[in-house]
Amino acid sequence: MTNLVIVESPAKAKTIEKYLGKDFTVRSSYGHIRDIQKKGMGIDIANGFEPSYEISSDKKKNVAELRKLAKTADAIWLATDEDREGEAIAWHLAETLKLNVNETKRIVFHEITKPAIQAAIASPRTVDLDLVNAQQARRILDRIVGFELSPILWKKIRTGLSAGRVQSVAVRLIVEREKEIEAFASSFVFRVQGVLQLLDDNGKVVGDLEVKRSATFDNEEQAKEFLAAVQKANLSVISLEEKPAKRAPKAPFTTSTLQQEAASKLGFSVKQTMMIAQRLYESGKITYMRTDSLNLSEVAIEQAKQVISENYGGQYSAPRRYKTKNAEAQEAHEAIRPTDFNVESVAGERNEQRLYQLIWRRAIASQMAEAQLKRTTAEVGIDLLPADKLTAKGEVVTFDGFLKVYNFEGKEEQGLLPPMTIGQKLQLGELQARQSFARPPARYNEASLVRTLEEMGIGRPSTYAPTIDTVQQRGYVVKEDREGTPRDYRQLILTADGIEAQTLSEMAGSEKNKLFPTDIAGIVTNFLSKHFEEILDYQFTAKVEDKFDVIAKGKLEWQQMLQEFYNQFHPQVLAAEDVSREEAGQARLLGPHPENGKPMFVKIGRFGPYVQLGDGENEEKPQFASLMPGQKMDLLTLEQALDLFKLPREVGQMPHDFKAEAVDGSEFSVEKGQTLIAKQGPFGPYLEYGTKLYAPIKGFDPLSITLEEAVALVENKIQTEAEKIVKTFPGTDVKILKGRWGPYITDLVTKKNAKIAKDEDALQLTLEECQKRLDEAPEPKKRGRGAAKKAPAKKAAAKKTTTKKAASKKPAAKKTAAKKTTAKKTTATKK
Structure with missing residues (x-):
C-alpha cells in the first residue's frame, strides 16, 4: 500500500519521513498552493462573497507533481499545521488535487516526534470545514478592506499607501502613543536616599544601612529643609519586621x-x-x-x-x-x-x-x-520629625526553587539587612536629595506592541509578526535608536560636613529599538479615524476576531458575518469619495509670508512632508522646501517654515585642495575655492561641492554649519568614495565595491550586483568568476515611474469597486456561468 503525506514545508517533510515506514512518501506543499486571484478584488460580493481562487504561479510545478503522486497513491494524508491556517491549506490541497474533502484523511500533531506522528496516523479525521470557513472569512474580509480602502488612500493622500483591518489599528496605537508623549507636561520631584551607619552601645560603627524616604518632595526647598533637620536629629531604629515570601514561576510560553x-x-x-x-x-x-x-x-x-x-x-x-x-x-x-x-x-x-x-x-x-524568600523591613525614626521616617528593605532567597533555572523577572537580590535591634542608634553617612523628572508614556517596542494587541484582543498569535513587519515595510513606522538630549538636574548631598548643592547633567529621552510613527502614519490614521471610525475602533476590531471564533465553532455562517460587515463598511467607502485631497492630506495653512504676504502651507507629498510658499495663482509657480529630519508637519510653526527657505545657503569656499586615490588609480577630489552649498533634499540636508557632487549633512544643522565642519564632511565623503573601490578589471565595467554589508560585485552598465561570501577574499576573485556571478544574479529592481507602469491597470480595477453605486445594485460586470460554477466548487461548505 502506498501512502502520500503532504505537509507545508520541506524541512518538516524531511523530519517526518524519518518516522514513517517505506510505505509512506512525504511531500511539501511549500505553504499555500493557491490564493484569491490577484487580478481585481477576486471576491464576488453579489454572489455571497464567493472567492475566486487561483494556483500561485510559483506553485504550479509543485502542484503538478502532487497531482501525479496523488493519482498513484492508495491513501492521501493531509498533515498541515493544526491551526486555522493549516486547516485552510489542507482544504485548498483537497480542492486542487480533486480529493473528496469528506473522506480524505487529515492528521494533526503539535510536535514532530515519532510517538506524535504515529498517534496521528492512528487516529485521522477529516478537514474541519468550520475552521476553514473562519480562516476564509478572515482572508475575504481583509481582502475587501484592503482592496476598497487602499485606492481611497492613493487618490486622497498618496500613491502606494495601504490599509488593513489589523495593520491600521496597530499604526493607530503607535500614533496615539506619540501624541500622548508630545502632550506630556514634564514635572519633577526630589527623592531622598542614602546610607546611615549603625552604632553599637559604645557609639562604634558596626554596619551600613541603605535607606530611602518613601514620600517625595515637590521642590528643592522642602528637600533642603528635610536634610537640615536630619543633620541635627537623633536617628534610631523604631521598627523591625521580618516575614517569609514566595515567588512563583510563570506559565510556559504562548x-x-x-x-x-x-x-x-x-x-x-x-x-x-x-x-x-x-x-x-x-x-x-x-x-x-x-x-x-x-x-x-x-x-x-x-x-x-x-x-x-x-x-x-x-x-x-x-x-x-x-x-x-x-x-x-x-x-x-x-x-x-x-x-x-x-x-x-x-x-x-x-x-x-x-x-x-x-x-x-x-x-x-x-x-x-516556588522560590522561598525572607523579607526584612526596618524603619528609622527622626526625633525632630516624628511624623517622618526613613526605610530600609532587604530580601534573601532561602530556597531558590525555579530560580535555579530561570530568573524570568530579572530581579536582583536586595541582600540581607545587617543585624540590628529596635532602639539602636544610627548616625549620618550620606543622604542625597536628587531631582527626578516624570517620564512620558513609553514608546512601543515590538514586544510591548504585541502585548497590547493581545490584551485588547486585536489579531491572533499568527498575525502579530506579519502585522508588525508590514507597518514598517509600508513606511508607517520606523524602528530605530534615538539619542537623548542633555538635561540639567539638581542634587543636594548631606554629609557630616553639611549640605552641598550641585547642578549636574544627564542624558534624557534616549530610545533603543522603539517604534516611531512617520508623518504619513499620522495623516492616514487621522483620515481613517474620521471617515472609517469603526474600522479603527479597538473594540470593533476585537469583536471581529470573536466572530471568527464563533464561525470556527460552527455557530455562525461566514457569509452572514461578511454581509453584516459590508453593509456598514461599503457606504463609508462611497462617502469618502467626496473628501478633498487637501482635507485628506491635512494640508495646513501656516500663515502669510511676513515680507511678500504669500500664503505658506505644510503638505504631504511623494517624498514626505514639505512647505509650499504661494498658492500658484496668477500663473506664479510656488516654491517648495522639504522639512528637516525630526520636524513634524502637525507641529511645524510659521517661523520654522521660514527657516527652510533660507536654504540653499552658501557656507563658504574650500580653503585647500583635497584628493583621495582609489586602488584603480582613479581620483576623487575637490579644488581650492570650490563653493560649498548647504541644501535640503527629500532625503535630508546635504552639501553640494561641485556638479553632481554631494555630501550628506549628519549631526549638524544646515542653517548653522560652519565652514570648518562642512570641509570635514566633504573630505570624509571623498575619502569614503575612494575607499569604496576594492578591485577593478581594466577595460571592463565590472568592479568590486565595498558596501554596507561588505564587498560585492557590480556592473556599472547593467547595474546588476552579485554577492561575495563573508569568508571569501574579494581580492582573489577573477574577472571570469565575477562575470559568472553577475550572469546568474537577478535583474536589478526597477525604481521610480518605470517600475509602476502596470499600476494604472490595478487602479482601474480598484476604481470599479469604489464607484458611487448603491450597495443594493448589481455589479456592472457579471461573471460567466462557467466562472460561477468554478467559484462555487471552491467554497467550503458542510455536507
Whole structure:
C-alpha cells in the first residue's frame, strides 16, 4: 500500500519521513498552493462573497507533481499545521488535487516526534470545514478592506499607501502613543536616599544601612529643609519586621509571551523569533509555536517531573496545570515546550540554541517549586520629625526553587539587612536629595506592541509578526535608536560636613529599538479615524476576531458575518469619495509670508512632508522646501517654515585642495575655492561641492554649519568614495565595491550586483568568476515611474469597486456561468 503525506514545508517533510515506514512518501506543499486571484478584488460580493481562487504561479510545478503522486497513491494524508491556517491549506490541497474533502484523511500533531506522528496516523479525521470557513472569512474580509480602502488612500493622500483591518489599528496605537508623549507636561520631584551607619552601645560603627524616604518632595526647598533637620536629629531604629515570601514561576510560553521574552532577553525582533521557532518546530525540537494555550500534556508534565527530580532533587519538583484565561483560545493544544525535557540544549545555529534554551528554561521552571524568600523591613525614626521616617528593605532567597533555572523577572537580590535591634542608634553617612523628572508614556517596542494587541484582543498569535513587519515595510513606522538630549538636574548631598548643592547633567529621552510613527502614519490614521471610525475602533476590531471564533465553532455562517460587515463598511467607502485631497492630506495653512504676504502651507507629498510658499495663482509657480529630519508637519510653526527657505545657503569656499586615490588609480577630489552649498533634499540636508557632487549633512544643522565642519564632511565623503573601490578589471565595467554589508560585485552598465561570501577574499576573485556571478544574479529592481507602469491597470480595477453605486445594485460586470460554477466548487461548505 502506498501512502502520500503532504505537509507545508520541506524541512518538516524531511523530519517526518524519518518516522514513517517505506510505505509512506512525504511531500511539501511549500505553504499555500493557491490564493484569491490577484487580478481585481477576486471576491464576488453579489454572489455571497464567493472567492475566486487561483494556483500561485510559483506553485504550479509543485502542484503538478502532487497531482501525479496523488493519482498513484492508495491513501492521501493531509498533515498541515493544526491551526486555522493549516486547516485552510489542507482544504485548498483537497480542492486542487480533486480529493473528496469528506473522506480524505487529515492528521494533526503539535510536535514532530515519532510517538506524535504515529498517534496521528492512528487516529485521522477529516478537514474541519468550520475552521476553514473562519480562516476564509478572515482572508475575504481583509481582502475587501484592503482592496476598497487602499485606492481611497492613493487618490486622497498618496500613491502606494495601504490599509488593513489589523495593520491600521496597530499604526493607530503607535500614533496615539506619540501624541500622548508630545502632550506630556514634564514635572519633577526630589527623592531622598542614602546610607546611615549603625552604632553599637559604645557609639562604634558596626554596619551600613541603605535607606530611602518613601514620600517625595515637590521642590528643592522642602528637600533642603528635610536634610537640615536630619543633620541635627537623633536617628534610631523604631521598627523591625521580618516575614517569609514566595515567588512563583510563570506559565510556559504562548506565541505572544515567547515574542515578548525573546525581545527582552535575547534582543530578537518578533519576525526573527517566529522564523527561528519555526525551524526548531520543523526539526522536531519544540512543540507547535503558534498557540495561545498554557496547557501542558500529562506526558510532558510527568517527564518534566522526572527530569527535575533527577537533576535538582525531589524538593524542586512541583507539577502544575495552567489554565488559559482566554476562553476562546484557539489552536489550543499545548503551550510551547521542548519535545524532550531531557534535551537541555541543541546543536545548530547560535540563535536557535539561544531560543531553544529560553523555551526549555521557561517550560521546566513552570513545573518547579516556588522560590522561598525572607523579607526584612526596618524603619528609622527622626526625633525632630516624628511624623517622618526613613526605610530600609532587604530580601534573601532561602530556597531558590525555579530560580535555579530561570530568573524570568530579572530581579536582583536586595541582600540581607545587617543585624540590628529596635532602639539602636544610627548616625549620618550620606543622604542625597536628587531631582527626578516624570517620564512620558513609553514608546512601543515590538514586544510591548504585541502585548497590547493581545490584551485588547486585536489579531491572533499568527498575525502579530506579519502585522508588525508590514507597518514598517509600508513606511508607517520606523524602528530605530534615538539619542537623548542633555538635561540639567539638581542634587543636594548631606554629609557630616553639611549640605552641598550641585547642578549636574544627564542624558534624557534616549530610545533603543522603539517604534516611531512617520508623518504619513499620522495623516492616514487621522483620515481613517474620521471617515472609517469603526474600522479603527479597538473594540470593533476585537469583536471581529470573536466572530471568527464563533464561525470556527460552527455557530455562525461566514457569509452572514461578511454581509453584516459590508453593509456598514461599503457606504463609508462611497462617502469618502467626496473628501478633498487637501482635507485628506491635512494640508495646513501656516500663515502669510511676513515680507511678500504669500500664503505658506505644510503638505504631504511623494517624498514626505514639505512647505509650499504661494498658492500658484496668477500663473506664479510656488516654491517648495522639504522639512528637516525630526520636524513634524502637525507641529511645524510659521517661523520654522521660514527657516527652510533660507536654504540653499552658501557656507563658504574650500580653503585647500583635497584628493583621495582609489586602488584603480582613479581620483576623487575637490579644488581650492570650490563653493560649498548647504541644501535640503527629500532625503535630508546635504552639501553640494561641485556638479553632481554631494555630501550628506549628519549631526549638524544646515542653517548653522560652519565652514570648518562642512570641509570635514566633504573630505570624509571623498575619502569614503575612494575607499569604496576594492578591485577593478581594466577595460571592463565590472568592479568590486565595498558596501554596507561588505564587498560585492557590480556592473556599472547593467547595474546588476552579485554577492561575495563573508569568508571569501574579494581580492582573489577573477574577472571570469565575477562575470559568472553577475550572469546568474537577478535583474536589478526597477525604481521610480518605470517600475509602476502596470499600476494604472490595478487602479482601474480598484476604481470599479469604489464607484458611487448603491450597495443594493448589481455589479456592472457579471461573471460567466462557467466562472460561477468554478467559484462555487471552491467554497467550503458542510455536507
